[in-house]
Amino acid sequence: FPGKPLKLSLATEEIATFYAKMLDHEYTTKEIFQNNFFHDWRKEMTSEEQEIIQDLAKCDFSEIHKYFVEKSEARKALPKEEKQKLKEEADKIQEEYGYCLLDGHREKIGNFKTEPPGLFRGRGDHPKMGMLKKRIMPEDVIINCSKDSKIPEPPEGHKWKEVRFDNTVTWLASWTENIQNTLKYIMLNPSSKLKGEKDWQKYEVARRLKDVVHEIRARYRADWKSKEMKNRQRAVALYFIDKLALRAGNEKEEGETADTVGCCSLRVEHIKLHPRLDGQEHVVEFDFLGKDSIRYYNKVSVEKRVFKNLQLFMKNKDPSDDLFDRLTTNFLNKHLQHLMDGLTAKVFRTYNASITLQEQLKALTNPEDNVAGKLLSYNRANRAVAVLCNHQRSVPKTFAKSMEILQAKIDAKKKQVEEAQQELKKAEDELEDTKDAKAEANVEKKKKLLKRLEEQLARLNVQATDKEENKQIALGTSKLNYLDPRISIAWCKKFGVPIEKIYNKTQREKFAWAIAMANEDFEF
DNA sequence: ATTTAGACTTGGAACAATCTTT
DNA sequence: AAAGATTGTTCCAAGTCTAAAT
Numbered sequence: 001f002p003g004k005p006l007k008l009s010l011a012t013e014e015i016a017t018f019y020a021k022m023l024d025h026e027y028t029t030k031e032i033f034q035n036n037f038f039h040d041w042r043k044e045m046t047s048e049e050q051e052i053i054q055d056l057a058k059c060d061f062s063e064i065h066k067y068f069v070e071k072s073e074a075r076k077a078l079p080k081e082e083k084q085k086l087k088e089e090a091d092k093i094q095e096e097y098g099y100c101l102l103d104g105h106r107e108k109i110g111n112f113k114t115e116p117p118g119l120f121r122g123r124g125d126h127p128k129m130g131m132l133k134k135r136i137m138p139e140d141v142i143i144n145c146s147k148d149s150k151i152p153e154p155p156e157g158h159k160w161k162e163v164r165f166d167n168t169v170t171w172l173a174s175w176t177e178n179i180q181n182t183l184k185y186i187m188l189n190p191s192s193k194l195k196g197e198k199d200w201q202k203y204e205v206a207r208r209l210k211d212v213v214h215e216i217r218a219r220y221r222a223d224w225k226s227k228e229m230k231n232r233q234r235a236v237a238l239y240f241i242d243k244l245a246l247r248a249g250n251e252k253e254e255g256e257t258a259d260t261v262g263c264c265s266l267r268v269e270h271i272k273l274h275p276r277l278d279g280q281e282h283v284v285e286f287d288f289l290g291k292d293s294i295r296y297y298n299k300v301s302v303e304k305r306v307f308k309n310l311q312l313f314m315k316n317k318d319p320s321d322d323l324f325d326r327l328t329t330n331f332l333n334k335h336l337q338h339l340m341d342g343l344t345a346k347v348f349r350t351y352n353a354s355i356t357l358q359e360q361l362k363a364l365t366n367p368e369d370n371v372a373g374k375l376l377s378y379n380r381a382n383r384a385v386a387v388l389c390n391h392q393r394s395v396p397k398t399f400a401k402s403m404e405i406l407q408a409k410i411d412a413k414k415k416q417v418e419e420a421q422q423e424l425k426k427a428e429d430e431l432e433d434t435k436d437a438k439a440e441a442n443v444e445k446k447k448k449l450l451k452r453l454e455e456q457l458a459r460l461n462v463q464a465t466d467k468e469e470n471k472q473i474a475l476g477t478s479k480l481n482y483l484d485p486r487i488s489i490a491w492c493k494k495f496g497v498p499i500e501k502i503y504n505k506t507q508r509e510k511f512a513w514a515i516a517m518a519n520e521d522f523e524f
Numbered sequence: 525a526t527t528t529a530g531a532c533t534t535g536g537a538a539c540a541a542t543c544t545t546t
Numbered sequence: 547a548a549a550g551a552t553t554g555t556t557c558c559a560a561g562t563c564t565a566a567a568t
Contacts, residue, residue, distance in 0.1 A: 111558085120559090121559080123559065123560075169532090170532080171532085180560095182529090183530065183531075185532080248563085250561075250562065252560095252561095257560075258560090260561090291534080291535070330526090344563065346533085346534090346561095402551070477535055480534085482534090507554095
């Protein structure tokens with residue numbers, strides 16, 4: 001060092017491997033990441049190492065990087081039996097530690113391992129990216145179980161931080177994570193009875209909202225005229241939450257996380273007002289980073305009174321000032337609680353997502369379609385919800401390429417169709433001339449061929465459209481968290497689509513409660 | 525009334541397994 | 547059978563919201 005190998009102490013070496021493994025990742029090119037990493041790394045070095053290693057730029061991690069790349073390739077290249085053996089070992093661990101006994105039932109645990117040490121990867125512009133996430137020791141872990149149960153033994157030579165018997169919470173173990181100083185938990189798998197019941201409850205609350213949402217809308221519209229500024233802001237915010245499915249937007253500690261906002265934390269700089277835009281009146285242009293630093297961009301025509309209120313809220317403010325300066329999520333939720341038992345801001349997202357799915361399925365499903373066609377309609381309905389909730393993903397790495405391949409297939413099919421058309425024409429001309437039975441049979445044959453090819457082409461086109469429309473849209477989150485599964489199950493039953501076509505094994509386990517409950521006339 | 529701690533849901537990316545094509 | 551694409555699973559960060567503390 002520099003330029004020649006340096007033997008590191010064990011701890012220093014381990015941390016170096018964390019960085020080396022990430023060399024291909026964009027993170028390691030970011031200055032904040034590098035600085036945070038280097039700062040934390042040096043803290044763990046011996047004084048000799050600190051003396052030698054003073055500049056990250058002079059460290060060459062490529063040997064370590066290479067080692068891990070080779071190691072992972074070697075693992076991939078392992079013979080079948082070896083892989084099988086590894087899998088069996090993993091299954092054995094899962095079998096031993098992956099389950100717990102709750103109220104006499106064996107239940108699967110969601111995450112039964114503590115998180116391994118590594119470098120913190122925040123999302124978006126996170127001030128803490130690159131910091132060292134420390135190894136969790138038994139002394140950090142709190143165990144929560146029944147008094148009369150077999151209390152898990154800590155590893156040899158160690159003890160737990162605490163063992164408690166709290167049956168008012170659902171977690172089995174917890175520890176404090178050192179980056180944000182927050183708690184992490186070991187909890188049950190979504191397939192468990194406990195989680196399933198909570199999930200059901202969640203949708204039942206959303207269904208109750210359906211009964212009163214008209215009153216609530218009338219109420220917030222009236223409040224747009226309230227004399228109390230606080231209430232006006234609340235009413236406008238609620239309108240956004242309802243109409244645009246925005247998140248509540250809790251306050252965040254500045255400098256601790258990436259700068260993101262939700263409805264109540266919107267700032268003046270996040271919206272632009274256009275009295276007139278593209279032939280529409282009272283247009284609000286939203287542009288902000290939401291959860292996970294996903295951009296929300298939308299131009300919406302709003303009611304005149306909302307527009308006027310926004311102008312008022314923005315008056316004499318700096319771009320970095322809060323749009324709803326008198327409003328907190330707590331104040332909003334207190335109000336909602338008062339309007340309906342159990343109502344909070346996020347219930348609107350659940351309600352609007354589920355009702356949208358139900359309506360879209362009704363509008364898009366054609367009973368005459370085959371299963372593939374119906375599934376396309378289902379995907380489209382699902383997509384409408386994902387768009388509403390702004391569930392975006394980055395374009396898959398292989399997207400352009402696989403699109404090209406599909407396009408090539410389409411072009412080839414088009415050619416075939418054209419050829420078939422010509423063939424048919426020829427056959428028809430021949431029939432014209434000869435008028436014999438053989439020629440007629442030939443015309444029929446060519447017609448059939450053409451029809452089949454055209455159908456294949458149509459299917460490919462649909463597939464391409466579907467793929468293109470789905471390019472930047474993530475369907476998973478809405479499917480798993482926002483759409484009442486009973487709507488989908490009822491739809492499947494009604495139109496003869498097997499449930500496995502829309503829910504895979506894990507999803508069916510998670511939604512077991514709904515599968516047992518919903519018949520074809522379930523209505524959200 | 526406001527802040528903080530705690531508990532739980534929601535979120536996309538990374539990784540792993542499986543299916544399809546060559 | 548290898549490679550490539552697709553689908554399923556795991557990971558863990560980042561939200562929401564309530565209750566307790568101040």
